[in-house]
Amino acid sequence: MSSETDYKDLEMLARRGRWLAISTVAGSGAGHVGGPFSAMDILVALYFRVMKIDPKEPRMPARDRFILSKGHSSIGQYSVMALRGFLPVEELKTFDKGGSRLQGHPDVTRLPGLETSTGSLGQGLSVGLGIALGARLRGEKFQTFVMIGDGELQEGMIWEALHIAPRYRLGNLTAILDWNGLQQFGWVLAINEEHRGDRRDPWTGIDLRGIFEKLGWRCIEIDGHDFAQIVPALEAAKASGESDQPTMIIAHTIKGKGVHFTEGKHEWHSKVATKDELRVVAKELGIEEAIA
Amino acid sequence: MKALRDVFGDTLVDLGKTNPNLVVLDADLANSTKADKFAVAHPDRFLEMGIAEQNFVGVAVGLASMGFIPWLSSFTVFFTHRAIDPIRMLVAQTHANVKIGAAYAGLMTGLTGKTHQDVQDIAIMRAMPDMTVLAPADAAEGEALIRWATEFDGPVYMRLARDAAPDLFDKNYRFIPGKTLLLREGADVLMISTGPQSVRCVEAADLLAKQGISAGVLHVPSIKPVKKDEIINAAEKSKLIVTVEEHTIYGGLGGLVAEVLSEASPRKVVRLGIEDRWGESAPNDYLLDQFRMSAPRLCERMQKLVG
Numbered sequence: 001m002s003s004e005t006d007y008k009d010l011e012m013l014a015r016r017g018r019w020l021a022i023s024t025v026a027g028s029g030a031g032h033v034g035g036p037f038s039a040m041d042i043l044v045a046l047y048f049r050v051m052k053i054d055p056k057e058p059r060m061p062a063r064d065r066f067i068l069s070k071g072h073s074s075i076g077q078y079s080v081m082a083l084r085g086f087l088p089v090e091e092l093k094t095f096d097k098g099g100s101r102l103q104g105h106p107d108v109t110r111l112p113g114l115e116t117s118t119g120s121l122g123q124g125l126s127v128g129l130g131i132a133l134g135a136r137l138r139g140e141k142f143q144t145f146v147m148i149g150d151g152e153l154q155e156g157m158i159w160e161a162l163h164i165a166p167r168y169r170l171g172n173l174t175a176i177l178d179w180n181g182l183q184q185f186g187w188v189l190a191i192n193e194e195h196r197g198d199r200r201d202p203w204t205g206i207d208l209r210g211i212f213e214k215l216g217w218r219c220i221e222i223d224g225h226d227f228a229q230i231v232p233a234l235e236a237a238k239a240s241g242e243s244d245q246p247t248m249i250i251a252h253t254i255k256g257k258g259v260h261f262t263e264g265k266h267e268w269h270s271k272v273a274t275k276d277e278l279r280v281v282a283k284e285l286g287i288e289e290a291i292a
Numbered sequence: 293m294k295a296l297r298d299v300f301g302d303t304l305v306d307l308g309k310t311n312p313n314l315v316v317l318d319a320d321l322a323n324s325t326k327a328d329k330f331a332v333a334h335p336d337r338f339l340e341m342g343i344a345e346q347n348f349v350g351v352a353v354g355l356a357s358m359g360f361i362p363w364l365s366s367f368t369v370f371f372t373h374r375a376i377d378p379i380r381m382l383v384a385q386t387h388a389n390v391k392i393g394a395a396y397a398g399l400m401t402g403l404t405g406k407t408h409q410d411v412q413d414i415a416i417m418r419a420m421p422d423m424t425v426l427a428p429a430d431a432a433e434g435e436a437l438i439r440w441a442t443e444f445d446g447p448v449y450m451r452l453a454r455d456a457a458p459d460l461f462d463k464n465y466r467f468i469p470g471k472t473l474l475l476r477e478g479a480d481v482l483m484i485s486t487g488p489q490s491v492r493c494v495e496a497a498d499l500l501a502k503q504g505i506s507a508g509v510l511h512v513p514s515i516k517p518v519k520k521d522e523i524i525n526a527a528e529k530s531k532l533i534v535t536v537e538e539h540t541i542y543g544g545l546g547g548l549v550a551e552v553l554s555e556a557s558p559r560k561v562v563r564l565g566i567e568d569r570w571g572e573s574a575p576n577d578y579l580l581d582q583f584r585m586s587a588p589r590l591c592e593r594m595q596k597l598v599g
Contacts, residue, residue, distance in 0.1 A: 123346075
């Protein structure tokens with residue numbers, strides 16, 4: 001089976017998720033776009049194909065866990081959770097508004113289906129490590145996935161977790177690096193420097209895979225926008241849950257992926273689309289009801 | 293008389309025998325904090341997390357979400373300064389069932405100096421919503437508070453001095469959250485204190501009695517929550533209120549008492565503690581003398597204040 005036929009449903013959901021994210025941000029007058037778009041395909045694969053979860057029973061003990069450590073991409077996660085049935089799609093309109101379950105950054109005390117709160121960067125992998133360690137102590141078999149960002153990878157706390165997780169041989173822990181190569185502001189590109197983004201890759205010239213492997217992580221490197229690579233990588237990580245090595249999925253992604261004018265532009269880290277821009281977005285993503 | 297760090301280690305060992313969910317996380321200081329006793333008694337539930345305090349706070353939150361009761365063990369300064377952000381966002385904001393065993397609190401840190409002396413922790417932790425903040429004085433109270441914190445469902449910050457203080461309490465001690473303890477009644481001056489400094493206040497009160505000064509001592513083991521009415525009632529029975537703490541005079545117990553009284557029963561409150569300066573490496577007696585926190589020094593200061 002070709003990847004096109006195999007993953008058509010996921011591709012459609014990812015387009016829909018991108019539309020919900022950017023249109024919700026437009027409705028709220030603030031929020032992030034670039035990060036949710038780079039993460040979207042992986043989020044869809046996790047929620048619709050890989051993770052054992054039940055929207056009707058979000059605290060089900062045997063569920064797979066997911067933590068979005070790069071919490072500012074929350075609207076990406078909320079959009080996918082809405083599509084999956086954890087919350088009504090209509091509720092996305094409350095994003096960032098007073099009293100909402102959909103806070104600017106994920107708040108575990110408000111929204112069932114989250115595993116912890118994130119937002120201050122670099123902290124989610126440590127919580128995932130604790131959950132995976134707890135699962136091992138309890139003899140439970142689920143997988144814990146944590147998505148981290150390449151910008152966030154500059155935080156020291158992540159490297160503490162990267163160092164400790166292999167020590168406890170946590171095959172039931174999977175980190176996913178959304179390596180989109182851009183951050184909120186970053187550094188200017190050097191003259192003649194080539195990059196998929198309009199600013200410098202925070203890890204340019206650094207062999208991250210080599211570092212992770214030396215620390216003891218099993219690494220799988222993928223195109224983070226190709227479901228034919230995403231799904232098998234996530235499934236392989238899950239299948240090695242009882243092994244003695246945590247998995248790092250290095251996903252090469254494009255910030256703002258999915259719409260031509262947001263791709264590779266650091267200014268779309270956090271930006272509100274105009275009505276005219278939304279029309280273009282709807283057309284490019286093929287959101288029929290919004291094109292009209 | 294038993295050092296609070298030994299109380300910490302021994303109490304956790306004992307609790308671990310009956311509570312299979314109790315786990316202890318160390319940041320490579322177990323033989324200082326005495327968490328190593330737990331490592332010997334319950335090796336499967338002792339989790340060495342290395343010299344990485346931010347991460348071990350997050351790991352504890354994950355373990356708590358799996359139904360474990362994690363006790364974190366490190367030096368106070370590494371919690372309230374190095375790891376304060378994960379404590380804020382992951383522990384307090386999510387009301388995670390994580391217990392913070394903050395060892396070597398205050399000035400007397402075993403000759404380590406200002407780098408390791410934390411005299412700002414009460415101010416920092418009591419400003420944090422969702423956090424319970426406790427500071428036991430002696431062995432009996434320390435054990436009672438550690439037992440209570442383990443049963444309590446929610447984040448607890450436990451301020452533990454390193455060394456032994458003379459016993460104030462016995463095995464009949466029962467902890468009630470927020471409750472204050474009037475250790476001495478006094479009409480001329482009321483010293484309000486917390487942690488082992490309360491013991492030195494009691495000794496000072498005894499010295500003052502010999503000089504004809506009626507000095508009271510109100511002990512506050514529960515910084516947060518605290519029964520404000522008890523502070524107000526005790527204050528209204530004394531001519532002068534003096535807070536005494538092994539902590540900066542800014543925002544700690546002195547701040548708490550001044551806030552409570554200024555709103556409910558305005559009166560002069562003198563705050564004694566560490567003024568706007570750092571400490572240094574020195575034996576305990578030297579530090580207590582330099583910072584005028586020993587019983588004889590407190591006695592002198594009270595005489596001047598009352599005089």
